[in-house]
Amino acid sequence: MAVDMKAIVIDRYGSVQELHEMTLPVPEIKADEVLVKVAATSVNPIDWRTRTGQMRRDGQQFPLVLGWDVAGVISAVGAAVRHFQVGDAVFARSDHAGADAQYVAIKADKLAMKPGNLSFVQAAAVPLAGMTAFQVIIDQLQVVPGDRVLIQAGAGGVGLFAIQIAKAQGAYVITTASEANREMLLRLGADEVIDYHQTQITAAVHDLDAVFDTTNEIEDGLAVLKPTGMLVSIAGRPTVAQQTGQPSATHWWLHPSGKTLTQLGQLIAVHQVQVVIDSQYPFTTAGVRAAHERSESHHAHGKIVIVVDEKLAEQA
Ligand SMILES: NC(=O)c1ccc[n+]([C@@H]2O[C@H](COP(=O)([O-])OP(=O)(O)OC[C@H]3O[C@@H](n4cnc5c(N)ncnc54)[C@H](OP(=O)(O)O)[C@@H]3O)[C@@H](O)[C@H]2O)c1
Secondary structure, three states, X not given: OOOEEEEEEEOOOOOHHHOEEEEEXXXXXXXXXXXXXXXXXXXOHHHHHHHHOOOOOOOOOOOEEOOOEEEEEEEEEOOOOOOOOOOOEEEEEOXXXXXXXXXXXXXXXXXXXXXXXXXXXXXXXXXHHHHHHHXXXXXXXXXXXXXXXXXXXXXXXXXXXXXXXXXXXXXXXXXXXXXXXXXXXXXXXXXXXXXXXXXXXXXXXXXXXXXXXXXXXXXXXXXXXXXXXXXXXXXXOOOHHHHHOOOEEEEOOOOOOHHHHHHHHHHHHOOOOOOOEEEEEEOOHHHHHHXXXXXXXXXXXXXXXXXXXXXXXXXX
16 A cells, blocks of 8 residues: 555645645545545636635645545545445545545545446546536426526536536526537537527526526526526525525535435436536646646636546546
């Protein structure tokens, strides 16, 4: 068992130049954790927002390893872990950052078995964005067959999952995107794609049942809902008036959960949800910097993956 590992860290908040390689001890696991040998991770906006210092959390210490999404193989299990064993291929969104490394310690209740039809690269793209989409569409908006739903930024990491999950629920799905993404989004299940560069949603749709706001356009989203409709934003904070009005708006923050990820994995296993990869980067300082820059552009179409262990990633 290795005692040291390669990680990409920051020593202070700042630009992509702060990201650099470092040798760190392999994390020790607590009784309710497993140690995962990381095959791949993916970049989400939380990565670069943390790197720049926009999102600071209590207890964050330098050097700080970023990365929340993990796909890999369990290499050790804590004494209290019952449902996973060494050698299991798993994926997860960890409670804490640390996946830009060869090994990461993760609470067992955040893990799910990797769907057999996904590679490690595809699996790494799922947890944070996919579970956010799942919890908003299924648990918060409670989309049911026949609902007319607007999903903002359909070509983004979250939007692509949300379109497919809403479609699997039997909804009529309207989404916003650039013209270049229209064909892909129709193929994945969108019924209407509105080019947000050309058309304001308030001029194109009305009387919807639900809006999933991923772009902090809450006022416009509320304007296209029917009075009993509901908006959930993951990008902005509704005002008290927006929260208490009819229609109403709420904010949602992902609750990482092995149970949610297992449910999403079942939709993936039966091909109701596909994983769209925007781009793939090597696990080097230059690779992780480039992956952050791609996410920070706000124009990724699908997920940005960092391949941490090429040999392991090729196994599935
Ligand atoms: N609260 C939570 O728990 C939570 C969880 C996950 C994410 N988030 C937040 O949710 C947001 C979306 O995350 P993400 O991972 O999906 O981001 P992302 O993958 O970086 O989104 C990029 C996509 O957004 C599209 N886009 C940009 N501006 C747009 C606009 N005005 N209208 C329609 N599409 C637009 C781009 O399409 P074009 O290239 O065509 O412009 C691109 O496809 C971020 O702010 C993130 O921080 C919150």
